[in-house]
Amino acid sequence: MAARTDRSGCALPRLPALALPVAIALAAGPLAAARLPGWICTHPDALFVDGLDAVPAVLRQPSGGSGGSYPGAVTRTVSVPGVGSRSYRLYLPAAYRPGHAFPLVVALHGAAGPGNAAAAATALAMAWAPAADAGQVVVLAPVAGGSQGGWLAPDVDGSGPSDYDVVAAAIADAAAAYNIDLLRVYGWGYSAGGAVMHDLNLTPINRHYQAFSAYAVAAAARIQCVDYIGPYCDPATAPVRVPVAIRIGQSDSLLPYAQADRTAFLAAGWTAGDTLAYAEFAGGHVYDAAGIAAAWTFLCPFRRDP
Numbered sequence: 001m002a003a004r005t006d007r008s009g010c011a012l013p014r015l016p017a018l019a020l021p022v023a024i025a026l027a028a029g030p031l032a033a034a035r036l037p038g039w040i041c042t043h044p045d046a047l048f049v050d051g052l053d054a055v056p057a058v059l060r061q062p063s064g065g066s067g068g069s070y071p072g073a074v075t076r077t078v079s080v081p082g083v084g085s086r087s088y089r090l091y092l093p094a095a096y097r098p099g100h101a102f103p104l105v106v107a108l109h110g111a112a113g114p115g116n117a118a119a120a121a122t123a124l125a126m127a128w129a130p131a132a133d134a135g136q137v138v139v140l141a142p143v144a145g146g147s148q149g150g151w152l153a154p155d156v157d158g159s160g161p162s163d164y165d166v167v168a169a170a171i172a173d174a175a176a177a178y179n180i181d182l183l184r185v186y187g188w189g190y191s192a193g194g195a196v197m198h199d200l201n202l203t204p205i206n207r208h209y210q211a212f213s214a215y216a217v218a219a220a221a222r223i224q225c226v227d228y229i230g231p232y233c234d235p236a237t238a239p240v241r242v243p244v245a246i247r248i249g250q251s252d253s254l255l256p257y258a259q260a261d262r263t264a265f266l267a268a269g270w271t272a273g274d275t276l277a278y279a280e281f282a283g284g285h286v287y288d289a290a291g292i293a294a295a296w297t298f299l300c301p302f303r304r305d306p
Contacts, residue, residue: 082161108193194220
């Protein structure tokens, strides 16, 4: 079994031929999400008005967590078998209150360089803070465990321990400490973190793909999953169609690959302007406040089917 790799360059372990499914579908599986009523994302107090008679009820799955400190920036630690103790960052919006279930965005930083992953996670959580306060959403930023500041992928058979297990443990810990709507857990990733998000949502062998209602990537492309073979990290063979938004700079070297990703998602059954958003901007390999705000606008209306 090949060793896990530090995905500072987003390389993933090559899967053996025996891991390929017997039959390869021509299109992705069924849509994994439903759309919420428009007022959920447009009403400034949307999380708190659905108890009124005039407002239709919205299906939620509250985690019921309580006891965590709020609001603002929080650092918590999880213990993962085979990995050990790992910290992650949370940002609790000013409107957070334990009596209501809040949506959650899992934000993955890019390859940070040796010794810089924790700082990258902190910076990312704070970059999301304005959108979190405006959209009343909790933000979770894990810290990559690779020696080069990148993400540790699973072994060739999809088993761990890996950073994917750390992400899952952090989500579970946040849901135990805070009241999270488990039907509204979203993903966002920058660069190497975006490649991880593609992998988590598109590759059947991953054990955590059912976690997200929708996801978005910035300055990322599936070409960063180049070491996979066959259908892996491929929209055409994804187990379910998770809505996705792609944002890429026009001077980013990944631009042609992101454009190819758009074509691949459309061919596999995603719908432009609905389950697939694609945007290019004047800039390079960066994320910014406008991109984060646009990502939340895309993510917010989706709810995972229970």
